[in-house]
Amino acid sequence: MHADVTASPGGLRGYRAPLRSRRRAKAGPQRAEPGRGVMRPQPLPMAKKTYDLLFKLLLIGDSGVGKTCVLFRFSDDAFNTTFISTIGIDFKIKTVELQGKKIKLQIWDTAGQERFHTITTSYYRGAMGIMLVYDITNAKSFENISKWLRNIDEHANEDVERMLLGNKCDMEDKRVVPKAKGEQIAREHGIRFFETSAKANINIEKAFLTLAEDILRKTPVKEPNSENVDISSGGGVTGWKSKCC
Ligand SMILES: Nc1nc2c(ncn2[C@@H]2O[C@H](COP(=O)(O)OP(=O)(O)OP(=O)(O)O)[C@@H](O)[C@H]2O)c(=O)[nH]1
Numbered sequence: 001m002h003a004d005v006t007a008s009p010g011g012l013r014g015y016r017a018p019l020r021s022r023r024r025a026k027a028g029p030q031r032a033e034p035g036r037g038v039m040r041p042q043p044l045p046m047a048k049k050t051y052d053l054l055f056k057l058l059l060i061g062d063s064g065v066g067k068t069c070v071l072f073r074f075s076d077d078a079f080n081t082t083f084i085s086t087i088g089i090d091f092k093i094k095t096v097e098l099q100g101k102k103i104k105l106q107i108w109d110t111a112g113q114e115r116f117h118t119i120t121t122s123y124y125r126g127a128m129g130i131m132l133v134y135d136i137t138n139a140k141s142f143e144n145i146s147k148w149l150r151n152i153d154e155h156a157n158e159d160v161e162r163m164l165l166g167n168k169c170d171m172e173d174k175r176v177v178p179k180a181k182g183e184q185i186a187r188e189h190g191i192r193f194f195e196t197s198a199k200a201n202i203n204i205e206k207a208f209l210t211l212a213e214d215i216l217r218k219t220p221v222k223e224p225n226s227e228n229v230d231i232s233s234g235g236g237v238t239g240w241k242s243k244c245c
């Protein structure tokens with residue numbers, strides 16, 4: 001047996017509620033009982049904040065200059081001699097402490113190959129700092145620095161912090177780009193310059209920390225008014241637009 005129910009704009013015509021519901025309706029509004037009755041909206045899950053600021057960094061430069069190795073040395077203190085060219089884009093996270101602030105570095109590693117240009121340039125906009133990498137044993141990778149600088153002008157935020165790295169400085173015997181040339185182009189563009197080696201771990205941490213410090217210096221400091229940060233909607237501090245929590 002089933003009730004014959006007819007839907008109508010005002011509700012269900014011809015429907016007779018079960019006896020228990022009718023008694024409740026007669027008794028008037030109910031008091032909330034634990035675990036029963038009135039449903040209240042639940043607060044969104046809150047996560048304990050584990051950092052004060054989030055900085056998004058980007059590594060760019062020709063294929064094979066050592067971007068992935070530079071990042072891997074910084075994030076995992078490791079080095080791999082096998083060349084596995086990056087496909088599209090990848091990232092690593094490392095939290096550092098600067099001036100008493102926990103800074104989460106989200107570091108995007110782009111593929112240097114031309115065929116990934118469209119996807120990689122779409123990541124420039126969110127970057128707060130960009131490392132341009134060339135290989136001191138590869139003249140072409142240095143010549144292309146001006147092309148990478150133009151890409152930044154075209155696709156990144158105007159106030160992005162830039163840094164030039166001449167990588168593989170452990171290979172002095174194969175050097176074709178004098179250090180002075182790197183210093184000169186960096187000076188011309190008003191950016192910092194380091195020669196690095198992912199292999200020998202030269203200047204890697206210094207470069208990342210200096211870039212983070214430079215970004216921190218121009219980040220307006222706003223004290224948070226809550227102990228917690230809401231991560232439920234991917235919110236909180238997510239980069240360029242909200243540099244501070
Ligand atoms: N000697 C030496 N070799 C390095 C150094 N850094 C990277 N390499 C080597 O250079 C090759 C390329 O390194 P990757 O880090 O994969 O280059 P990449 O810039 O990420 O290249 P794409 O992902 O194609 O853009 C690898 O064989 C590395 O072992 C370094 O500091 N010194």
Ligand SMILES: [Mg+2]
Binds near residue numbers: 067084109
């Ligand atoms: Mg790579």
